[in-house]
Amino acid sequence: MSKVNYTSLEANSKGFYGLMGVLAAVILVALGAVYYMEHNGHWVTGMNNQIVWGLPHVFAIFLIVAASGALNVASIGTVFGKAIYKPLGRLSSLLALALLTGGLLVLVLDLGRPDRLIVAMTYYNFKSIFAWNIFLYTGFFGIVAVYIWFMMERKMNKYYKVAGYAAFVWRLILTTGTGSIFGFLVARSAYDAAIMAPLFIALSFSLGMACFILFLMATYKWSEKELGDAILRRLKNVLGIFVAAAFYFVLAYHLTNLYATEHHGFEAFLLTGPSGHTPLFWVGQILIGTVAPLLIFYTKMGESRSAIAVGSALVIIGGFAQFTTIIIGGQAYPMPIFPDYEVISSSFGDAAKYYAYTPSLPEIVLGIGGVAIAILIFVFGCAVLRFLPDSLADKVADPHYKAESSA
């Protein structure tokens, strides 16, 4: 393993300006959607009295959870001392900040009163996990910014491990906070589970790693820099473990629910019900997001770069489906005002008995706008500062390179 030189992204090419232009256009359209929803009120969204968190929340929570996990690569290098990941620490931290910014902007712009953000930062109820999350998110920005600074500034280099440890602990707490938003909701059958926090942590690991692999591959392909097989193989293997871990928590959650009679209604609704959440769970979350990536990563297919990219994309699609079933599916199932009732027919729908939600176009555009902001920040960051290792060829990045080649 030789010394790693860092460089910035070439910002003079037409491709760069083209990408920035497209992203800026998407963000502008998203801002237009925000204005439209803000001007006309909640009426124009697909959300209703029962489903109050819609598609923008799915995007926002996906990005926030992925942001926490995107920092994994830096943590594995700094906290666990794995040399092959160390050159990726800067890039991993930048991606974490970019994803978090995108997610938080979507979340804030979907508030009933986004203009009152300052109120949220000046009035606190410390019994509310939401209030805690405001500190956790802003703290994450601060800690990761310092972590990047310490990694990039030679004089501060000796302190970067401390910052890395702090960032590692902080993001675990942050994702615990995000999962607890749902875990603390005792009124609804779908939530009210302590396992939500570790489930979200496992999801953050898998989604963050999947995002990182895709961003890494895209950046190195478009900037025509060398990306070795060794590092991709390792990232892919770690991603597979995270996907399996997330599945383990999903399994534990549903098995526990199936054991408790009071949750049978919700489980029947999600696993066998007539709503769109059932195929979203089985096809989106389990088949596309779990089984297919594991098959790709741990068979011969996993040796191909394009297969690794496809597997990572499938993890992201599956994760999006999972957040949709958690957030929207959890609200779609009516609250049991009368426990143990057996309603043959109801105004919820003669056969279906669930609340419907169809996202409106502005909601979809707002969510996509959050993704565009994350990509824009990442690309802009790579262009203005030296985040990219000049080469990630095996002989540069892999500490076992010589041993392997001589063997």
Add this chain to the structure above:
Amino acid sequence: MSKKLKTTQQSRRGFLKGVGAAAAAVGASATPVQAVAAITEPKKRYGMLIDTRRCVGCHACSVSCRSENNVPEGKHRSWVEYTEKGTFPNATLHFLPRLCNQCSDPQCVSVCPTNATHIRDDGIITVDADVCIGCKYCIHACPYDARFLNPETGAVDKCDFCLDRLEQGKEPACVATCFNRARIFGDLNDPDSTISRMVASNAVSVLRPGMGTLPNVFYIGLDYADEHDIRFPRQYIRVTTHRDENIRR
């Protein structure tokens, strides 16, 4: 130096004068009995008792609530659910008026990040629309589905027992308009109030008692409005919530 001393002496004299005047005023205006009463007088705890046996499902309460509180179309501070049970000739129809339960240990207050939702001294839970950021977390947390995002204000809204009317010494609009007196409103801490006497002398229950939120909206005859009836498993039951906004049919 002397000027400073003078100022200090003046302010000390002023303070002593103020204390003396205040003590005299207290001594003249309040007897010891009144003072004790002021300390021990129990706080009000407003609540509502709904006698479902008297409700005929006329929706007068829903309409008056909407009119009094300017509730936007498709949203509800108070509503009436219908429950049909069984098949002819053994069929029944029951009504269940619903509203915020003004819980003593409410989850909506716990989860509100900005303290916009809070409990007043009289037990009524209100939302400060100027502090609410519209995060909608409280709507999620409410076990009674009693809250909504007001699309006109962007803040969360719910029943507050018609606070404006209470301050004028009037009953909530739904109580005043109920022609069959199915709704009784009053101070649960006053043992002589109608509501206290009726709660004490009837079999009353609350919605979702297992939530532990200690609702202050009580029901008489709630069993009759319950969709679940163990005597007739798999019998025809239809619940009409009258909150049909965006519901899958």
